Amino acid sequence: MGIFKKDTTNAKNNDKDVTDYQNDTFKSCKEMNMLSKSFKSCKEDSFVIGSMMSSVMGSGDKEEMSILEPDHHHDGVPGEERGAWSNQVEFFLSCMAYAVGIGNVWRFPYKCYKNGGGVFLIPYLTMLALAALPMFYMELVLGQFSQLGPNKVFGKLAPAFRGLGYGMLCVTMWVALYYNVIIAWAFFYTFASLTSSLAWAECSNWFNSPDCYLPELAMGCDQNTTLWNNTCTPISLYCQARGVEDALNSTHCSEAIAVESLHDRKSPAEEYFKGYMLLMDEDTTLDNLGCMNWRLAGCLLLSWIVVGACLVKGVKSAGKVVWFTALFPYFVLVLLLVRGATLPGAVEGVKYFLYPDWEKLLSIHVWADAATQIFYSLGPAFGGLITLSSYNKRDNNCQRDAILIALINSGTSIFAGFVIFSILGFMAQELNVPVSEVVEGGIGLAFVVYPTAVTKLPVSPLWSFLFFTMLLTLGLDSQFTMVETLITALYDEKPSLRKHNCLVVGGVCLVGLVFGLPMCLQGGFYIFVLLDEYSGSWSLLVLAVVEVVLVGWVYGTERLCMDIYHMGIRANRYLSYYWVLTWKISTPLLLSCVLVATLLDYHPAKEGDYVFPAWANGVGWGVALSSLLAVLPLSGLEVWRALLSGLPLSSLVTPCRFHRDTVTNMAITSSNNNLVEAAYGEEEIKSDIK
Numbered sequence: 233m234g235i236f237k238k239d240t241t242n243a244k245n246n247d248k249d250v251t252d253y254q255n256d257t258f259k260s261c262k263e264m265n266m267l268s269k270s271f272k273s274c275k276e277d278s279f280v281i282g283s284m285m286s287s288v289m290g291s292g293d294k295e296e297m298s299i300l301e302p303d304h305h306h307d308g309v310p311g312e313e314r315g316a317w318s319n320q321v322e323f324f325l326s327c328m329a330y331a332v333g334i335g336n337v338w339r340f341p342y343k344c345y346k347n348g349g350g351v352f353l354i355p356y357l358t359m360l361a362l363a364a365l366p367m368f369y370m371e372l373v374l375g376q377f378s379q380l381g382p383n384k385v386f387g388k389l390a391p392a393f394r395g396l397g398y399g400m401l402c403v404t405m406w407v408a409l410y411y412n413v414i415i416a417w418a419f420f421y422t423f424a425s426l427t428s429s430l431a432w433a434e435c436s437n438w439f440n441s442p443d444c445y446l447p448e449l450a451m452g453c454d455q456n457t458t459l460w461n462n463t464c465t466p467i468s469l470y471c472q473a474r475g476v477e478d479a480l481n482s483t484h485c486s487e488a489i490a491v492e493s494l495h496d497r498k499s500p501a502e503e504y505f506k507g508y509m510l511l512m513d514e515d516t517t518l519d520n521l522g523c524m525n526w527r528l529a530g531c532l533l534l535s536w537i538v539v540g541a542c543l544v545k546g547v548k549s550a551g552k553v554v555w556f557t558a559l560f561p562y563f564v565l566v567l568l569l570v571r572g573a574t575l576p577g578a579v580e581g582v583k584y585f586l587y588p589d590w591e592k593l594l595s596i597h598v599w600a601d602a603a604t605q606i607f608y609s610l611g612p613a614f615g616g617l618i619t620l621s622s623y624n625k626r627d628n629n630c631q632r633d634a635i636l637i638a639l640i641n642s643g644t645s646i647f648a649g650f651v652i653f654s655i656l657g658f659m660a661q662e663l664n665v666p667v668s669e670v671v672e673g674g675i676g677l678a679f680v681v682y683p684t685a686v687t688k689l690p691v692s693p694l695w696s697f698l699f700f701t702m703l704l705t706l707g708l709d710s711q712f713t714m715v716e717t718l719i720t721a722l723y724d725e726k727p728s729l730r731k732h733n734c735l736v737v738g739g740v741c742l743v744g745l746v747f748g749l750p751m752c753l754q755g756g757f758y759i760f761v762l763l764d765e766y767s768g769s770w771s772l773l774v775l776a777v778v779e780v781v782l783v784g785w786v787y788g789t790e791r792l793c794m795d796i797y798h799m800g801i802r803a804n805r806y807l808s809y810y811w812v813l814t815w816k817i818s819t820p821l822l823l824s825c826v827l828v829a830t831l832l833d834y835h836p837a838k839e840g841d842y843v844f845p846a847w848a849n850g851v852g853w854g855v856a857l858s859s860l861l862a863v864l865p866l867s868g869l870e871v872w873r874a875l876l877s878g879l880p881l882s883s884l885v886t887p888c889r890f891h892r893d894t895v896t897n898m899a900i901t902s903s904n905n906n907l908v909e910a911a912y913g914e915e916e917i918k919s920d921i922k
Contacts, residue, residue: 234670234899235910236398236624241473241601243851244678245837249650250400251387252790254589256430258320261652265526268308269712270648271672279459284423286542288814288842289663289844291666292890297507299922300322300754301424312653312899314379314623314723315547315548315623315729315730316547316623316624316625317545317547317551317623317624317625318528318548318551318552318744319390319551320624320628320827322551322552322554322555323547323551323576323620323623323624323628323633323638323893324552324622324633324636325554325555325558325559326547326550326551326554326558326620326709326712326713327372327617327621327633327637328619328637328640328641329554329557329558329622329709329710329712329713330616330709330710330712331368331607331609331610331611331637331638331640331641331712332558332561332570332640332641332644332706332708332709333609333611333706333707333710334678334703334706334744335608335609336609336644336648336706337569337648337652337702337703337706338674338675338677338678339605339673339674339680340605340609340648340649340885341585341643341645341648341649341652341673341677342482342585342671342672342674342677343601343623343651343655343673344356344450344585344649345584345585345647345649345671346673347587347592347595347597347598347601347602348587348588348589348590348591348592348593348598348600349584349587349589349597350587350594351588351589351590351592351780352598352601352602353436354593354641355598355599355601355603355647356592356602356605356606356622357601357603357642358602359447359599359603359607360605360606360642361602361814361821362640362814362818362819362822362915363606363818363819363822363823364603364605364607364609364610364612364638365610365634365635365638365814366811366814366815366818367607367610367612367613367776367779368514368610368612368617368634368638368817369630369631369635369811370612370792370815371612371617371618372395372617372618372619372620372621372623372633372634373466373612373617373630373792373795373796373799374389374618374621374783375617375619375620375621375624376621376624376628376630376659376793377626377796377798377895377899378622378891379617379622379623379624379626379825379860379895380622380724381615381618381619381622381683381717381720381723381724382396382397382399382400382401382615382618382619382717382721382905383398383616383721383724383725384403384724385396385397385622386724386779386782387866387870387888388887388888388891389782389783389786389787389887389888390782390884390885390886390887391790391870391874391883391884391886392423392755392867392870392871392884392885393778393786393867393886394781394789394866394867394869394870395863395865395866395867395868396778396779396782396863396865396867397615397618397721397773397858397863398860398865398866399771399859399862399863400613400615401615401717401718401721401765402767402858402859402862403516403613403614403771403772403859404614404615404714404717406763406767406858407614407714407763407767407858408711408714408718408744408853409744409747409748409751409763410601410716410748410760410763410764411707411710411711411714412532412535412536412539412711412744412750413535413751413752413911414675414707415535415704415707415711416528416531416532416534416535416752417509417531417679418700418703418704418707418778419456419531419534419535419694419704419713420509420527420696421509421679421683421700422444422700422701422704423531423705423760424696425693425696425697425700426697427692429692429693430683430686430687430692430693430696431504431508431693432500432501432504432505432683432684432846433500433687434793435449435462435500437500437504437505437508439504439507439508440500440503440507441498441507442460442462442473443495443497443498443502444462444497444498444499444500445459445461445497445498445499446459446499446500446921447663448640448662448663448691449462451664452535455482458470458495460473462846465706467479467481467482467485467491470491470494471485471489471491471494474494476489476494476735479491488496491544496710497682499680499848500503500684501679501680501683501684501687501819502680504683504734505680506757507678509527509528509756510525510528510754511525511528511754512754512757516754516755516758516840517755518755518758518759518762518844518845518848519845520754520755521750521753521754521755521756521759522754523639523753523754524749524752524753524755525752525753525754525756525816526752528756529749529764530748531876532613532745532748532751532752532762533745534876535601535711535903536741536742536744536745536748537741538717539708539711539741539744540738540740540741541765542712543712543715543716543737544550544733544734545733546623546716546719546733547620547623547716550712550716551666553712554704554709554712557705557708557712558705558709560701560702560705561702561705561706562606562644562677563703564698564699564702565644565647565648565651565702566602566616566776567698567699568651568695568699569647569654569657570574570649571671571689572650572651572654572658572767573654575655575657575658576653576658576661577657577658577659577660577661578654578657578658579657579669580657580660581653581654581656581657581658581660581667582650582654582657582850582922583652583657583822584654584656584657584667584671585650585651585653585669586649586841587651594831597833600826600829600830602875603823603825603826604826604830605644607823607826608768608772608774609641609645610637610641611710611713612640612776612779613773613776613779614679614714614747614771615717616713616714616717616774617722617913618718619713619716619717619720619721620713620716622720625902626628626799626895626899626902627689627799627800627902628799629801630801631801631803633770634909643676650675653667655682655685656681656685658669658685658688659681659684659685659688662688662785669784670684676774678703678920682699682836685861686699714743715740715741716797718740722736722740723736751763757839758839758842758848760854761837761839761844762837762844762848762851762852764839765852766837766852766853766855766856767855767856767859769830769856770830770831770834771856771857771859771860772859773823773826773827774827774860775859775860775863776823777820777823777824777827780815780819780820780823781820783815784815784816784820785816786885787887788811789811789815789816790882791887793808793811793812794813794895795899798896798899798900799899799902802897821856836849837849870884871884880884883905
């Protein structure tokens with residue numbers, strides 16, 4: 233693509249480079265079929281000399297005028313009113329912190345182990361290159377070029393898709409509600425680590441049940457006893473306690489009932505998580521949610537206070553906080569890796585993590601897991617990336633940022649796998665069991681398995697404190713972006729609210745707290761699981777597919793590439809071909825395949841042995857559909873306006889000319905490249921002005 237011609241050295245100071253710019257720009261007009269006419273017509277169709285510059289993609293037709301009313305007071309205006317990053321490092325760290333989240337620590341290592349070890353990296357990196365990275369870069373471009381949030385930008389690309397951003401905001405709202413609950417849990421465990429001995433290290437606490445099980449204690453029981461009620465209990469008494477009158481022998485209570493079948497063993501860490509922190513009872517269900525857990529509610533309040541305090545001045549304050557929250561997790565991961573590598577059994581744990589199972593490459597589920605993991609890790613289609621980049625200067629090299637952040641994100645996931653499995657290998661050796669018996673993913677890894685593992689380490693409260701502080705900072709980084717996305721949407725809808733930023737930020741956090749409190753009930757964990765299962769699953773993938781089709785085919789990669797060029801971002805011919813091919817073909821295709829696989833793999837929500845009732849799954853479907861229904865009102869309104877005004881339906885899929893004219897002019901100005909002079913010549917422009 234000619235619009236991505238390689239920069240020459242010292243373009244500003246070398247006359248020959250100016251000539252090259254002229255030739256490159258002229259070639260780009262012809263190559264992109266924007267001007268199969270003449271150079272003069274390219275100029276006439278593309279630029280309005282005076283107060284604004286129109287899109288190079290324009291044809292000057294009336295049909296190109298959007299039916300959207302332009303936001304004269306606000307549309308794409310950079311500077312102090314909307315806010316901006318203090319420097320580009322803060323943007324980079326914020327983007328990196330948003331991408332590198334809790335899932336890199338608690339989900340990727342387990343997914344890698346489960347799906348073939350080191351072999352999983354092949355589909356993982358393939359999906360990164362063909363789908364996740366292109367979409368990540370695309371969203372950075374959309375936000376940086378338009379300097380609008382997700383609720384505004386898509387209507388400017390094509391009025392019929394005006395509601396798409398509101399669907400993304402709906403997903404972000406649901407996820408932000410339960411994500412801060414995870415942060416509240418991390419606060420709880422961080423405070424619980426400030427002690428001389430960890431409460432989940434033994435079975436002698438008031439919240440432990442008779443089924444609490446410590447393997448090291450069980451090793452002291454002989455063949456006629458079993459560990460139960462924190463002591464070695466004779467088999468006959470154990471059988472009686474389980475409702476069987478007498479024991480047949482040391483392995484069977486009766487001919488039909490084996491002793492092993494009666495076990496309902498739970499680790500002290502699991503009982504601490506559910507029995508002490510969540511205060512769940514045996515009869516706790518969605519039909520019996522119980523009372524409010526005020527300790528957890530207090531941690532949730534603290535979580536929202538921290539989020540609000542860090543966002544009270546928008547990206548100005550958030551940009552300062554990420555210097556710590558984005559970098560501290562790496563400090564802890566390095567410490568944990570050094571400690572884990574010195575433990576016995578660490579090598580076996582890492583072998584389990586990386587041992588390749590080549591047959592897994594033939595499984596469609598492995599490829600679907602790889603695509604899902606990298607997609608949710610980088611976080612496109614939530615609106616967060618568009619929001620972060622909308623506070624950028626238009627000449628920022630977001631192409632460089634996208635590639636570096638994607639590589640850092642994947643590298644962090646792999647690095648975290650070494651950290652986690654070195655500790656799990658040590659834990660397995662201590663318990664004298666295979667590594668496969670101690671491996672678990674998701675919440676279980678973060679709040680059950682790893683807390684159990686740190687109890688085996690010397691000075692275990694210190695390592696527990698470091699681990700949960702790391703989880704806390706990882707979670708806060710992602711939460712900052714999600715909440716800032718919602719706040720930015722309010723500001724973009726009503727710019728006058730920026731004068732009352734403390735009230736807006738406080739109001740958003742207060743609403744989040746109120747709607748998050750039900751997850752602090754004794755049965756609130758099941759509400760959490762329900763939201764986690766439905767809020768950001770297949771509905772998010774639908775929005776992602778619509779977004780990439782909109783940009784790649786409706787708005788067009790030609791326009792998008794020219795927007796990139798106007799911002800002064802360059803790529804060689806092969807890299808530009810890569811972006812275009814992935815935006816138009818591989819990304820929508822692969823995301824569509826993942827969407828189909830997700831729907832085919834649907835199963836009703838459950839947690840452990842508890843299967844959610846039908847009404848709960850119905851609520852879950854309502855949550856998922858709400859994100860899609862949020863798209864319809866404003867998109868439908870644009871269709872109605874088009875019909876009333878008599879505009880052709882093609883206007884519904886035509887970019888807003890006024891908006892594109894304005895931001896193109898601003899992009900060219902801020903890119904420090906005088907593309908107008910380079911393309912058309914100073915004398916010709918002066919004559920046009922006269």
